[in-house]
Amino acid sequence: xxxxxxxxxxxxxxxxxxxxxxxxxxxxxxxxxxxxxxxxxxxxxxxxxxxxxxxxxxxxxxxxxxxxxxxxxxxxxxxxxxxxxxxxxxxxxxxxxxxxxxxxxxxxxxxxxxxxxxxxxxxxxxxxxxxxxxxxxxxxxxxxxxxxxxxxxxxxxxxxxxxxxxxxxxxxxxxxxxxxxxxxxxxxxxxxxxxxxxxxxxxxxxxxxxxxxxxxxxxxxxxxxxxxxxxxxxxxxxxxxxxxxxxxxxxxxxxxxxxxxxxxxxxxxxxxxxxxxxxxxxxxxxxxxxxxxxxxxxxxxxxxxxxxxxxxxxxxxxxxxxxxxxxxxxxxxxxxxxxxxxxxxxxxxxxxxxxxxxxxxxxxxxxxxxxxxxxxxxxxxxxxxxxxxxxxxxxxxxxxxxxxxxxxxxxxxxxxxxxxxxxxxxxxxxxxxxxxxxxxxxxxxxxxxxxxxxxxxxxxxxxx
Amino acid sequence: xxxxxxxxxxxxxxxxxxxxxxxxxxxxxxxxxxxxxxxxxxxxxxxxxxxxxxxxxxxxxxxxxxxxxxxxxxxxxxxxxxxxxxxxxxxxxxxxxxxxxxxxxxxxxxxxxxxxxxxxxxxxxxxxxxxxxxxxxxxxxxxxxxxxxxxxxxxxxxxxxxxxxxxxxxxxxxxxxxxxxxxxxxxxxxxxxxxxxxxxxxxxxxxxxxxxxxxxxxxxxxxxxxxxxxxxxxxxxxxxxxxxxxxxxxxxxxxxxxxxxxxxxxxxxxxxxxxxxxxxxxxxxxxxxxxxxxxxxxxxxxxxxxxxxxxxxxxxxxxxxxxxxxxxxxxxxxxxxxxxxxxxxxxxxxxxxxx
Numbered sequence: 079x080x081x082x083x084x085x086x087x088x089x090x091x092x093x094x095x096x097x098x099x100x101x102x103x104x105x106x107x108x109x110x111x112x113x114x115x116x117x118x119x120x121x122x123x124x125x126x127x128x129x130x131x132x133x134x135x136x137x138x139x140x141x142x143x144x145x146x147x148x149x150x151x152x153x154x155x156x157x158x159x160x161x162x163x164x165x166x167x168x169x170x171x172x173x174x175x176x177x178x179x180x181x182x183x184x185x186x187x188x189x190x191x192x193x194x195x196x197x198x199x200x201x202x203x204x205x206x207x208x209x210x211x212x213x214x215x216x217x218x219x220x221x222x223x224x225x226x227x228x229x230x231x232x233x234x235x236x237x238x239x240x241x242x243x244x245x246x247x248x249x250x251x252x253x254x255x256x257x258x259x260x261x262x263x264x265x266x267x268x269x270x271x272x273x274x275x276x277x278x279x280x281x282x283x284x285x286x287x288x289x290x291x292x293x294x295x296x297x298x299x300x301x302x303x304x305x306x307x308x309x310x311x312x313x314x315x316x317x318x319x320x321x322x323x324x325x326x327x328x329x330x331x332x333x334x335x336x337x338x339x340x341x342x343x344x345x346x347x348x349x350x351x352x353x354x355x356x357x358x359x360x361x362x363x364x365x366x367x368x369x370x371x372x373x374x375x376x377x378x379x380x381x382x383x384x385x386x387x388x389x390x391x392x393x394x395x396x397x398x399x400x401x402x403x404x405x406x407x408x409x410x411x412x413x414x415x416x417x418x419x420x421x422x423x424x425x426x427x428x429x430x431x432x433x434x435x436x437x438x439x440x441x442x443x444x445x446x447x448x449x450x451x452x453x454x455x456x457x458x459x460x461x462x463x464x465x466x467x468x469x470x471x472x473x474x475x476x477x478x479x480x481x482x483x484x485x486x487x488x489x490x491x492x493x494x495x496x497x498x499x500x501x502x503x504x505x506x507x508x509x510x511x512x513x514x515x516x517x518x519x520x521x522x523x524x525x526x527x528x529x530x531x532x533x534x535x536x537x538x539x540x541x542x
Numbered sequence: 543x544x545x546x547x548x549x550x551x552x553x554x555x556x557x558x559x560x561x562x563x564x565x566x567x568x569x570x571x572x573x574x575x576x577x578x579x580x581x582x583x584x585x586x587x588x589x590x591x592x593x594x595x596x597x598x599x600x601x602x603x604x605x606x607x608x609x610x611x612x613x614x615x616x617x618x619x620x621x622x623x624x625x626x627x628x629x630x631x632x633x634x635x636x637x638x639x640x641x642x643x644x645x646x647x648x649x650x651x652x653x654x655x656x657x658x659x660x661x662x663x664x665x666x667x668x669x670x671x672x673x674x675x676x677x678x679x680x681x682x683x684x685x686x687x688x689x690x691x692x693x694x695x696x697x698x699x700x701x702x703x704x705x706x707x708x709x710x711x712x713x714x715x716x717x718x719x720x721x722x723x724x725x726x727x728x729x730x731x732x733x734x735x736x737x738x739x740x741x742x743x744x745x746x747x748x749x750x751x752x753x754x755x756x757x758x759x760x761x762x763x764x765x766x767x768x769x770x771x772x773x774x775x776x777x778x779x780x781x782x783x784x785x786x787x788x789x790x791x792x793x794x795x796x797x798x799x800x801x802x803x804x805x806x807x808x809x810x811x812x813x814x815x816x817x818x819x820x821x822x823x824x825x826x827x828x829x830x831x832x833x834x835x836x837x838x839x840x841x842x843x844x845x846x847x848x849x850x851x852x853x854x855x856x857x858x859x860x861x862x863x864x865x866x867x868x869x870x871x872x873x874x875x876x877x878x879x880x881x882x883x884x885x886x887x888x889x890x891x892x893x894x895x896x897x
Contacts, residue, residue: 272688275773275774275777276774276777277774277777277778277780277781279774280773280774280775280777280778281588281750281778282688282689282710283688283707283708283709283710283711283747283750284688284689284708284709284710285709286773286774372781374781374782374784374785376588376589376784377782377784377785381589384692384695384696385586385689385692386688386689386690386692386693388693427665430665430667430693431665431666431667431693432666432685432687432689432690432693433687433688433689433690433693434687434688434689434708435687
């Protein structure tokens, strides 16, 4: 189906962050081109609201792991593209923590070739490593990689631990017009950690990862950026999977000071809280009381699943519910520019093991949108802003030169998705297109069914 | 007869009458009578209700009676296959479970497995499936990773009994500590009693499980040690364990003052290497349980230790053998408590217990 140019028309609630407009609309696509977008008024709009069929630009993920080359048992570029399309994403930027790491143009080409060979219209962008082999010792050939068309540089999975090297990387990449995407973590504080430090980790006897392990690293990265921009005004720092209120306060202040810093939050850090490891399954925003304080899952009967589900082991760890709510607030006020899935598929061999021995990561690209829509339903973030953070926000960080321009533009190849917000589906291993079945949402019914995804004018996914 | 044994005997006989109505007749197999115990597995004590804890105590009384017979053995669990799978070195707990199972006429298989994420050849899931295929009905396991027994319970068709997992839980230890205290305390009640858990709480599954069981029974629990070894406990105490408060302090004098019970925890030498403590000498001087420190406690304070002890570090040698120490009674009661747990879990298997 994906090699067919699409023809279709659809009526529903269109949300277009490119113009800031949302409302009842009718769209028509012919030969893959968005031929017509009519905003409906008056009687024509009757019966159409934002609770039914949504039509939005194709989603953009600036942070995913498709495991190729090196761990094709967990995911391939092709299965990752299929999973992305099922989740409503039409553009995905891949992290370079593959084997070998994406640290030279040859590996970039190999990943691109896999994406082209799959036949999927889901667009694959590539981030390259900051350091050779992600070893944290010497800079990768950033210039050659920029020439090869990478979207950014990241040692994701690990921080650039040396502050001096981070400074050089920000300056060098900045001159190339590319961002450093930092996995901010102080490993001296987080070594061996299994869960976020606090009540839940303490009760469960899990080694705690303190907030300072992230907050301190964020503060350091921002301080380095402030020095670098004096020499290199084009330097750009993007902080990925920010998970704590303290980190977001630093980002908020840095943005107010005019520094070129951006950040993203993940669906799991806004939707889940550390209490899920104890067996809770309520959304994070339901785990705080009216005063904003975290509730006690042992006291209020919310422990419904077995504890220590290794699918919940992730880095940064799931935080206390008040941090999740802070991430949502940062999303709503723009401190968080984007939602990034950190889709991290893993095999059963790596995940169906003791919690503390399980590899970090959640297979999340197919459940990202329903989590975000649940937060919208709960009134935590407006729909338009949520869709913006899934489209325009990441596109701005990936940069113009990648040609990622989300929007419902007449006369251009249609890149959009249709989701039935009022329908539900049950997450099962079989329902996930990803090879990674490591989702804590298995068995759960989610609202928001993706019906159709067009990428670059071609059908990437169709439920029919 | 020592004073402590005398005290114990009086308290326990008084209690048997109080709860005997619910306690099964442990000479007979559990399938021949109602066993009011709902749990197929015992993985943690965090959600045991007070009546369930009382049932364990009452059943342990019955097991103590069995142990007092000339031949301390009943056929109640004849034909039940118990596999003891320990991924961590242990003598007392492993042997205690083995003796308990044999006293109930179980068939026992012991497996000592290497425990390391690097050296493990076979996954826990595969090991447990193999053990089940070999006919095990009950699995007693110890593991160095918190929560590992939950993974075993997910795949094992019988009952899993947690013999200690990481820093998380040690249910049978907490229940035997509780049983020992009830035997020792006048009236057999923990209500309002000041119980101090002294030492390395951070790495202690014994401390965590005791917080749940002791607060469930109304004790005034104090957790005391160097602040680096109390990490996370203030967050726990502040939130309350299901509304149950306890006190966390680094002030050993405040903790021990007027204490009814002091339980010293083992200090591992590795704690110095990871920078949590300056030296064992400093620990012993500032937190070691000495006769001098104990003078601030109630005169009939009860001294406990889950073992094995570093005498001269967390507990002075003369305190360990003091008449007020019940460390040996803890070991004896351990067999009876574990017999009770095996019996109750077997009953849940026959009567459709939940997970």
